[in-house]
Amino acid sequence: xxxxxxxxxxxxxxxxxxxxxxxxxxxxxxxxxxxxxxxxxxxxxxxxxxxxxxxxxxxxxxxxxxxxxxxxxxxxxxxxxxxxxxxxxxxxxxxxxxx
Numbered sequence: 297x298x299x300x301x302x303x304x305x306x307x308x309x310x311x312x313x314x315x316x317x318x319x320x321x322x323x324x325x326x327x328x329x330x331x332x333x334x335x336x337x338x339x340x341x342x343x344x345x346x347x348x349x350x351x352x353x354x355x356x357x358x359x360x361x362x363x364x365x366x367x368x369x370x371x372x373x374x375x376x377x378x379x380x381x382x383x384x385x386x387x388x389x390x391x392x393x394x395x
Contacts, residue, residue, distance in 0.1 A: 304359045314387050316360070321384065325369070326360040328383045332376040333358075346375040 306312045307326075316323040333343050340354040347354075356362045364372070366380070373380040 303361075307359060320360065322363055323360050324385075324387060325364065325383045326358050327387050328385065329372055329376075330358050331387075332372075332378055332382070336376055338376075343375060347371050 307316070313323075313327050316327075333340070336343075338346070340358070341351045344351045344354045353362065357364060369380050369383055372378075372383065
């Protein structure tokens with residue numbers, strides 16, 4: 297199985313996702329996007345529609361396979377009603393990170 301598919305599967309494990317996010321800023325952003333999307337009650341498809349993107353792209357971002365620009369982070373912030381800085385915040389122990 298290719299690493300990207302294994303990594304996506306491992307990201308379903310809360311402990312793995314949290315550890316990955318603590319070590320990798322892209323991972324931290326990815327986990328926070330998942331958390332904020334879940335808090336907003338949105339599916340990947342709904343978030344993609346809000347942002348004018350495809351669901352598959354949202355999935356890749358949430359898996360840490362896409363490196364988002366600051367501009368794109370601003371689009372996520374707008375779509376999820378968050379401040380862009382919140383996406384770089386440490387991942388909280390009790391946060392839900394399942395996609």
